[in-house]
Amino acid sequence: xxxxxxxxxxxxxxxxxxxxxxxxxxxxxxxxxxxxxxxxxxxxxxxxxxxxxxxxxxxxxxxxxxxxxxxxxxxxxxxxxxxxxxxxxxxxxxxxxxxxxxxxxxxxxxx
Amino acid sequence: xxxxxxxxxxxxxxxxxxxxxxxxxxxxxxxxxxxxxxxxxxxxxxxxxxxxxxxxxxxxxxxxxxxxxxxxxxxxxxxxxxxxxxxxxxxxxxxxxxxxxxxxxxxxxxxxx
Numbered sequence: 422x423x424x425x426x427x428x429x430x431x432x433x434x435x436x437x438x439x440x441x442x443x444x445x446x447x448x449x450x451x452x453x454x455x456x457x458x459x460x461x462x463x464x465x466x467x468x469x470x471x472x473x474x475x476x477x478x479x480x481x482x483x484x485x486x487x488x489x490x491x492x493x494x495x496x497x498x499x500x501x502x503x504x505x506x507x508x509x510x511x512x513x514x515x516x517x518x519x520x521x522x523x524x525x526x527x528x529x530x531x532x
Numbered sequence: 533x534x535x536x537x538x539x540x541x542x543x544x545x546x547x548x549x550x551x552x553x554x555x556x557x558x559x560x561x562x563x564x565x566x567x568x569x570x571x572x573x574x575x576x577x578x579x580x581x582x583x584x585x586x587x588x589x590x591x592x593x594x595x596x597x598x599x600x601x602x603x604x605x606x607x608x609x610x611x612x613x614x615x616x617x618x619x620x621x622x623x624x625x626x627x628x629x630x631x632x633x634x635x636x637x638x639x640x641x642x643x644x645x
Contacts (some may be wrong), residue, residue: 427574452631453631457634463637464536464623464635464637465575465623466636467634467635470633506629511573512634514631518578518588518630519577519588520578520634524572525574
């Protein structure tokens with residue numbers, strides 16, 4: 422069983438703060454890395470699909486980077502808003518098929 | 533486009549009872565996943581189907597859990613008999629093909645007393 426680690430486990434920030442979290446994964450047998458956002462009482466929703474070393478993806482105030490050689494991805498949120506409060510999950514996909522999720526970073530943005 | 537449907541949304545049972553969950557994936561999605569998410573942990577893959585065939589069930593506790601995807605569309609996950617440690621959210625997800633973006637259902641929250 423692969424180890425996909427996310428840090429920190431939880432984060433409390435004030436509205437307007439920028440923040441970032443980390444997903445660490447094995448650097449071998451890499452196929453893709455996904456980021457998902459999971460709001461309370463809702464289903465996880467895909468944010469980014471990242472496949473190439475050096476990939477940078479952006480959606481509004483949220484962006485992500487990928488380093489497959491050293492096995493990490495960063496998720497950045499610029500100017501956090503209360504609606505960004507959610508658990509952010511990363512998933513390492515090995516050899517096309519196997520998904521391994523991290524335990525998530527729970528973000529709470531205070532107004 | 534309709535999303536992934538799951539039922540029931542909540543279920544409370546006593547230990548040693550049986551329970552079944554149902555999932556209807558997005559139309560045309562060949563790959564279907566069942567996950568178990570215990571509080572404070574990430575989703576753990578229980579079983580992955582490609583059409584009606586099993587791709588990966590290495591983490592499925594086969595002495596008590598079973599799943600099927602007859603006709604390659606709907607799927608059911610059964611637990612028989614349930615244990616206290618089975619209390620979790622059971623998520624179903626589907627994707628066009630293995631490795632693609634997954635689309636999740638709302639989940640079933642199971643409480644075993």
